[in-house]
Amino acid sequence: MMFHRRKNNRNQEKDKQNVSNEHNHSVEPLSGTFNEDIQRIRRTFQKSSDVIIRTFNIGNDESNNAAIIFTDGLADSTAIQNFILESLMVDVKKGQISRNKLIQQVKNSILTVGDITEIRDFESLYTTVLSGNTVILINGSTEAISASTAGWEDRAVSEPATQTVVRGPREGFTENLRTNTALLRRKIKDHNLYCEQKQIGTLTKTNIAVMYIKGIVNDKLVGEVHHRLDKIDIEGILESGYIEELIQDETFTPFPTIFNSERPDVIAACLLEGRVAILVDGTPFVLVVPSLFIQNFQVAEDYYQRSDIGSLLRLLRIVCFIIALFGPSFYIAVTTFHQEMLPTPLLISLAAQREGVPFPAFVEAVLMEIAFEILREAGIRMPRAVGQAVSIVGALVLGQAAVEAGIVSASMVIVVSLTAIANFVFPAYNMAISVRMLRFGMMFFAASFGLYGITVGSLALIMHLNSLRSFGVPYMAPFSPLIPNDLKDSLVRFPRWALLSRPRLINRKNMKRQASPAALKPEPDK
Incomplete structure (x- = not known):
């Protein structure tokens, strides 16, 4: 046993020496x-x-x-x-x-x-x-x-397909790194906007740009970003997802701890808050660190509309998050363990619908959820000309046929459909995927212990969220730890004149970002 270990160690040392010799041999002067x-x-x-x-x-x-x-x-x-x-x-x-x-x-x-x-x-x-x-x-x-004579053909600047807005800029990042840095320069015309470039990938030699605003960003955060990027030793980087997976704090978590966007205005707003942007050549998706949980429910349009409209839409997204996560599990728990919570007419109607269904509510929900996941994936992967038609027609035909065949009840089709629609409301696609995975776990807890199981699962989920960090920043800030001053831009958005300071845990060096509220408040007519 010890011999095999020593032999493996010797082989590893020889491999390192061979790699080092190859590297030294390749760097030969003219x-x-x-x-x-x-x-x-x-x-x-x-x-x-x-x-x-x-x-x-x-x-x-x-x-x-x-x-x-x-x-x-x-x-x-x-x-x-x-x-x-x-x-x-x-x-x-x-x-x-x-x-x-x-x-x-x-x-x-x-x-x-x-x-x-x-x-x-x-x-x-x-x-x-x-x-x-x-x-x-x-x-x-x-x-x-x-x-410098680089001049290959690339995609023109166009509206992002994944993050559309009614009011706001229509330009999005492209696959060209220099075009993306120029789009950010157009937004922030300040000499303190630094752009540091490096290459990652021994074969692809992909260009990576790290952008931040000197004087606003925390210098320790910039150093940590460079430290994690310099530790990457990989043959190729083909998309920013490679970088995201290699530098994230937590590996085994369904929640995204690094934010990404293909909108220059969103990345510029993050830079103004003191965050660091990581741009990868060959992809329009730009990474931003650190990232917070509430950031996945914020969109650029929240800041282009009035504060009351932006706050209402943000609260709607949070409600949809709750529906998408707990909708089927709550239905399973109530119909299986807690029928006394339902009004008598509704209970009689549900019992009549489920009279010919051979499966319990949990199996019924799992079958419908899997069917909708298959239709959703098929609609994405198929050509655009037929993808949407197949997903819509397939959902209608499948749901109606399943109800008529007595495999599932009509109420379960309504619950699963409402859950799927609520899942599409999320502006962050990777957060929507996380909810889709966690939904099955919540359904299992609901089928096992009813509302008590949902409570236990929710407490475990909250404990997990509070344990996450994104480059040292608590993932659930400003709720945990509670920062009252940062709640102005969390569940709701206060008026522009009230957003006086930057997030405290992200930036502690240059907190003030605009004039005093008294100077920005509109004066009443005399």
Whole structure:
């Protein structure tokens, strides 16, 4: 046993050494010999027909050999032609450049592209080429030039499909990281809005941007975000869900402890509160930390409408949360254990409906819930032209046929349908999924112990919620711990002039975000 452990430890150490050796081998500097470096690059990309290597002479001097390397489809061919090839081959006259200072003259006075960086090793060269930039290699130089020429086709800015509003901006994030950072810059035109970029993924090398407002955000929070991101060691990051799962505080919980949105106005509002946004290249969903439970019931439109309208709609979402979570379980508990709670006419009607049903209420509810979950998933996965039609027609036909066949009662179809509709009211899709999972647990407790089981399940759920943290911040704030000042924007939204301070547990450095309430209150006409 000990031998196997020692052998496994030795194998692990060898694997680490091999990975380290491969990493050190890949970071090999450029030799400065033009033909040798070009041959090595050709061998590396010999199976990649989309990587273009073009050799030429700078100006009319045949001794000034140079080459450009770029990826067709990722780089802008027009920019390469106008700002690189034309500048180096046509605009340069003989005798204008010096052989000794060629690389400096190319960078300082010849190239007309916007962003230029230096490359001194092959690994950086490969990453730069595969990121859409163009690498310029010059004979006799141990460093190459990276010119910013990324120009692939991407989706235009359009209205988000998952978070629509009646009143508010119609723009949403795209899959382009730089477009997303620009959308946030348009909202917050302040030099204290920092954007720090890094790459995660040993193979995908996905660009990640961390954005926050200096002077408002807690510096410890920023440090914790960078610490967790730097600990990630994975081959590829294809969506922000990868990052979310790797940096979240709690793994085994159905509730989302990291908020996400594809609306720039929502992310900008979070940044103004002192939160940190994590943008991932290749996805329109931006992560925000820390996240609170009540945040999943808030939408951008709450702040664009009057406070009374926004508060009413927010309370409606919370009521729908209760219905979606406890609707079927409450029906099971009352009809199975607590019939005395129902009025006599209603009890007689329910008994008549269930007279020919062969299953108990719990089995009846589980069958209907599973059927609706199948229809919901089928409506999402099928093509849009037929997805909605299949889900609607399937629900109608299935419900009516099940009632006529005597498998389920009509009242159970009503309860399950109302529960499914209430589940769609949630603005946060991942919170809706959590409620769908917890609903089955509540139904089991109700079928076992009635209302007492629902009470026990609710207490266990509340204890679990109070134990959660999101980057050190209590998940149930401002209810637990109770922060009276932050209740102004929780269950209801107070008028704009009353929202004087930022959330206390998120930001403790710069609490005030607007003038005093007396200065913002509308003055009555004299």
